[in-house]
Amino acid sequence: MKKVVKFGGSSLASAEQFKKVGNIIHADESRVYVVPSAPGKRFDGDTKVTDMLLHAYQTASEGNDIDEELKAIKARYDEIITGLELKDFSLDDEFAEIKKNLSENPQSDYAASRGEYLNGKVMAAYLGIPFIDSAEVIFFNEEGNLNDYKTYKRLTERLAQNERAVIPGFYGMGKNGNIKTFSRGGSDVTGSIVARASRADVYENWTDVSGFLVADPRIVPDPKPIKYITYRELRELSYMGASVLHEDAIFPVRSCGIPINIKNTNAPEDAGTWIVESTCQKQDYVVTGIAGKKDFCTIFITKAMMNSEIGFGRKVLQAFEENNISFEHMPSGIDTMTIVVHADEFIDKEQSVVSAIHRLAEPDSVEIESGLALIAVVGRGMKSASGTAGKLFTALANKGINIKMIDQGSSELNIIIGVENRDFETAIKAIYSTFITK
Amino acid sequence: MKKVVKFGGSSLASAEQFKKVGNIIHADESRVYVVPSAPGKRFDGDTKVTDMLLHAYQTASEGNDIDEELKAIKARYDEIITGLELKDFSLDDEFAEIKKNLSENPQSDYAASRGEYLNGKVMAAYLGIPFIDSAEVIFFNEEGNLNDYKTYKRLTERLAQNERAVIPGFYGMGKNGNIKTFSRGGSDVTGSIVARASRADVYENWTDVSGFLVADPRIVPDPKPIKYITYRELRELSYMGASVLHEDAIFPVRSCGIPINIKNTNAPEDAGTWIVESTCQKQDYVVTGIAGKKDFCTIFITKAMMNSEIGFGRKVLQAFEENNISFEHMPSGIDTMTIVVHADEFIDKEQSVVSAIHRLAEPDSVEIESGLALIAVVGRGMKSASGTAGKLFTALANKGINIKMIDQGSSELNIIIGVENRDFETAIKAIYSTFITK
Numbered sequence: 001m002k003k004v005v006k007f008g009g010s011s012l013a014s015a016e017q018f019k020k021v022g023n024i025i026h027a028d029e030s031r032v033y034v035v036p037s038a039p040g041k042r043f044d045g046d047t048k049v050t051d052m053l054l055h056a057y058q059t060a061s062e063g064n065d066i067d068e069e070l071k072a073i074k075a076r077y078d079e080i081i082t083g084l085e086l087k088d089f090s091l092d093d094e095f096a097e098i099k100k101n102l103s104e105n106p107q108s109d110y111a112a113s114r115g116e117y118l119n120g121k122v123m124a125a126y127l128g129i130p131f132i133d134s135a136e137v138i139f140f141n142e143e144g145n146l147n148d149y150k151t152y153k154r155l156t157e158r159l160a161q162n163e164r165a166v167i168p169g170f171y172g173m174g175k176n177g178n179i180k181t182f183s184r185g186g187s188d189v190t191g192s193i194v195a196r197a198s199r200a201d202v203y204e205n206w207t208d209v210s211g212f213l214v215a216d217p218r219i220v221p222d223p224k225p226i227k228y229i230t231y232r233e234l235r236e237l238s239y240m241g242a243s244v245l246h247e248d249a250i251f252p253v254r255s256c257g258i259p260i261n262i263k264n265t266n267a268p269e270d271a272g273t274w275i276v277e278s279t280c281q282k283q284d285y286v287v288t289g290i291a292g293k294k295d296f297c298t299i300f301i302t303k304a305m306m307n308s309e310i311g312f313g314r315k316v317l318q319a320f321e322e323n324n325i326s327f328e329h330m331p332s333g334i335d336t337m338t339i340v341v342h343a344d345e346f347i348d349k350e351q352s353v354v355s356a357i358h359r360l361a362e363p364d365s366v367e368i369e370s371g372l373a374l375i376a377v378v379g380r381g382m383k384s385a386s387g388t389a390g391k392l393f394t395a396l397a398n399k400g401i402n403i404k405m406i407d408q409g410s411s412e413l414n415i416i417i418g419v420e421n422r423d424f425e426t427a428i429k430a431i432y433s434t435f436i437t438k
Numbered sequence: 439m440k441k442v443v444k445f446g447g448s449s450l451a452s453a454e455q456f457k458k459v460g461n462i463i464h465a466d467e468s469r470v471y472v473v474p475s476a477p478g479k480r481f482d483g484d485t486k487v488t489d490m491l492l493h494a495y496q497t498a499s500e501g502n503d504i505d506e507e508l509k510a511i512k513a514r515y516d517e518i519i520t521g522l523e524l525k526d527f528s529l530d531d532e533f534a535e536i537k538k539n540l541s542e543n544p545q546s547d548y549a550a551s552r553g554e555y556l557n558g559k560v561m562a563a564y565l566g567i568p569f570i571d572s573a574e575v576i577f578f579n580e581e582g583n584l585n586d587y588k589t590y591k592r593l594t595e596r597l598a599q600n601e602r603a604v605i606p607g608f609y610g611m612g613k614n615g616n617i618k619t620f621s622r623g624g625s626d627v628t629g630s631i632v633a634r635a636s637r638a639d640v641y642e643n644w645t646d647v648s649g650f651l652v653a654d655p656r657i658v659p660d661p662k663p664i665k666y667i668t669y670r671e672l673r674e675l676s677y678m679g680a681s682v683l684h685e686d687a688i689f690p691v692r693s694c695g696i697p698i699n700i701k702n703t704n705a706p707e708d709a710g711t712w713i714v715e716s717t718c719q720k721q722d723y724v725v726t727g728i729a730g731k732k733d734f735c736t737i738f739i740t741k742a743m744m745n746s747e748i749g750f751g752r753k754v755l756q757a758f759e760e761n762n763i764s765f766e767h768m769p770s771g772i773d774t775m776t777i778v779v780h781a782d783e784f785i786d787k788e789q790s791v792v793s794a795i796h797r798l799a800e801p802d803s804v805e806i807e808s809g810l811a812l813i814a815v816v817g818r819g820m821k822s823a824s825g826t827a828g829k830l831f832t833a834l835a836n837k838g839i840n841i842k843m844i845d846q847g848s849s850e851l852n853i854i855i856g857v858e859n860r861d862f863e864t865a866i867k868a869i870y871s872t873f874i875t876k
Binding site: 232235236238247251298300304305307308309310311312313314317318320321324325326327328329330331332333334335336337338340386387388389390391392393394395396397398400401402403404405406407408409410411412414415416418 | 674676685689736738742745746747748750752756759762763765766767768769771773775824825827828829830832833835838841844846848850852853854856
């Protein structure tokens, strides 16, 4: 049994949190590879170390001295080092090097990555196991994507030489020989890559929540936790705004069947959520999760005999592509078609899109409307449970909610419903209380 | 008050039917312009005159004599002329000309059009009003579509000169000076054009049914008639296979707000169905009509991060366009998309489409499946009646029907549901009995 354990920023924000992490790692011998984030916020209003580093980069790139900034950052680490009572250990050399590099040749990715780098050094010293610099084992290609072949070759070799190790999250080596980071939250991706390279049995992702919840706790009071969720279900829910796990973190482990276990550093006894390829575990509820998002726009297009015009749909989508806008859904009737898009992508380009639709597809009319909220009701059990749609729409009707859109059929594990923004919270509560009854 | 009255083939199949038509026209002075079809079937197994004419064309184009064929066709007309006791009237000259034209230069559109031409001559003699040859007032452009400008100019002039007239359906003059027809059932279109050109108050379309029914009587026993239906509702229903009215017949009158009244020649006292732009008439039921069709195919496409890939949908649709296939619906999830197409368009090209999708869009997987039936539940009242979707899906669940697809949102007047072929009739019955309760 081999586990990769990734700890988020709030799990490593202070010496106290570090000690919890140490206890977690020592409690299970199979937790052999550790992927730390940079220290996060210790309290509301605190600043993450990564943001402090980016501020130092900003200052350096304007040609100013960064002694002040680095001193504040070093204080964060020294507080941890002192609290952990690490003897004969300091980050003096590392900070000297960072100062030199940032002053002489300021680079934002380099700056941003140092939070994980330094935290990895502290973690390795605290655990007494080797430190592997991610710049030596994770590589990007010219397009800025992961260089799979080189990364897995080099990383697998290094892990084979080290039974235990700390590998800092978030960064690797760019094609040009400079440090390059994933997007924010990318330590999740590093953990997933390490899990795959080491052929781990489990990828434990430790955060400050006990896994995923069936619905957003800001809308539904005290929602039930999700015990098991499939990768596919998570994908259908995650785009709706769930932000516990970086979405790119799914793919490396998914392709080799390694489950992800989301755990809570502050409540390690909680089971958390298992993200799996598939499962026979009995489900408590037909619906696994409910997620949604406000502020979509709809573009309603009519044209006589649209239905029999070959190429019409393609031309309409081309108008969005030309404007670099991705669409969410495209419900269609006979002479009508609606395109649903994110308001924030669309709003500045609306007239350009409308005129492109007219130019390319020659419709009879184009009407745009805002204020649509989308809700995804997701559950692998929905395929076999009959009556889900009936219950769902009856629940919404009982609350007097007007259904603006329904989209089901791309997979049999979700139903997407469009409602007006003002009905969003009411709808989610109604769906929750209909399906999550116990 | 001015009405255009179009009579279908079964309304003019015999002298007996002609007399009913005469009574209808005489019963209302405002029925001033008459558009006849060719004589249809008098009984099950009978041959329509248009099909006899096309057979004669076939024979002539193979270089054979068509005396036999023309004799049989003339007998159909002579039976009507005799039955109507039309004195001093014969079609001898017309048949001599048809024989000459078909023998010397056989053209299928010309042949097909003669059924209406000859029936128009008989009708004009029977009613004692002028005959206007459609070849002199209805014109097609080079693409084979109606030449709107020329047609409405010429037709309006001619109608202004004739308070009453017979204008045969189905044909007009092609760009090249040869007779050209609409597609089969195109007399409905002629009637609509005449209604528009004369700015009629009503376009009466006389058939052998008392208007549209809420559902297919082959599935639902004795379904309720539809009293009022909007043009838009009809469009949403008509593509599903309702074939009472040629779909192109809607557009000429729709654009100038002339209602169509579908009436039954064999039961003229029945109110029939009114097809209108909009209406304040109280609806008996929330659902105006239920129509459906079996044998659609689905193409299920998955790709990691599909949702954020701009242009993915356009590329997929392009694969269908390259193969000259129109799509019906396109439900989409996050990493999945399904395209719904007619089996008869798709089946021969399936591998070509799949390989084009792979080439253009580079998906992770493409799966095709057949045996989907689509059902459109249409009603202008659905927008304001809450709970329609809930009732609908509860009704289907109670019958144990698995919902494969839902598409609602292109307009708020319909919901499209996909079910398995074998559940098609059960589903339509369940929906009918849920919404049409009295």
